[in-house]
Amino acid sequence: MADSPLRPSSLINTVYGAFLRRLGGWISVADLITLMAELDVDGPAARSAISRLKKKGVLEPERRGATGYRLSPGAQPVFDEGDRRIFGSLEPAKLSDGWAMAVFSVPESERSHRYQLRTRLTWLGFGNIAPGVWLAPGRLLGDARDMLVRLGLSEYVHLFAAEYAAFSDLPGTVSSWWDFPAIEEQYAGFTEAYGPVAAGLTERTAVDGAEAFRHYVPMLTQWRRLPYLDPGLPAELLPADWNAVAARQIFQQLNEVLAPPSLRHVQEVTGLTEA
Structure with a gap:
């Protein structure tokens, strides 16, 4: 497990997202508390x-x-979007995909919406290129549209499918639109925490369900933040030693090895079957 503490609510979100949606979306409080105890979260x-x-x-x-x-x-679309980001965006975007651009202007009397827009666009992976102008790889356009509609913020925003034409050194410029050092720090923390776990599992032919669950839920909880912090920029725009590559390999390996026995363990504890 990772050394950094993970909030119990985040772990519960992961349990619902990774397992319970496939098992009908419901769990008894008693069984949920049993599973959380295996993750060192007490009943209260x-x-x-x-x-x-x-x-x-x-x-x-x-x-x-x-x-x-x-x-x-109302939570279902959020989890569906999470699936696309966590499991569907492991490869960088392509320059040929173009860009998603969000332009917004919010009256001072509604500045709380301005803060919400900035927060949500950042969480989706948009970088701020100028006041009220935000940019992300083109493949995030659909998620941005869905998010803005879901939160009732679409009236403040113009969304564009854009293409970069000129006039700067784009690899150098994008590093000012996204906080690369902060993103790399998060990837380094993940690799440090779960690289040894992945290395140990490669030497084994089978993993016990309960042990898999204890590793998998914290691992996925820590990982699922990263596809939102990292917009998945094209490789040509990233530093040559971008450490997301190694972290993604670790995640893919652990997801492949730990997810199936973890699901079986949840089924054994709850008696639930796949819907």
Whole structure:
């Protein structure tokens, strides 16, 4: 497991996203607390995290013979978008894909929306190239559109499918639009935490389900932040020693080895079957 603490609510999100969506989207509180205990989260902390996720509209209470929670309908598109970012964007974008450009202007009286726009565009992987002008690889255009509509922010934004024409050294310029050192620091932390885990697993023919679960959920929780911090810029625009490449290889290896036994373990604990 990673040394840096992960919030219980983030771990629960991962459990729902990675497993429970495939098993009907619901789990009893008792079983969820059992699974969280395997991740060194005690009962009170787990219950507190469940309560926070309920208040945020991520989880909804539902009784199926036992008290439990299911994913809310509103959370489903967010998890679907997460799947595309986490598992579908492991390769860098191509220059030929073009760019997604967001241009917005928000009245001072509604500056809270301005902050929300900046935060959400940053989270999607957009870089800020000028006041009110944000840029991302073209493949993020659909996710940006969906996010703006879902949050009711579309009236403030113009979205463009753009192409870079001239006049600067683009590799040098993009490094001022995104914080490369901060992104590389996150990748380095992931590699340091899970490189040894991946190396150890390559020497084994099978991994116990409970052990796989204890590694997989924190690993995926830490990893799923990175595809949002990293816009997946074309390789031609990145530093030659860009450390995302090694981190992605570790993630792909661990996902392949740990995901199947982890799912079986969740099924064994909960008695749930794939929907």
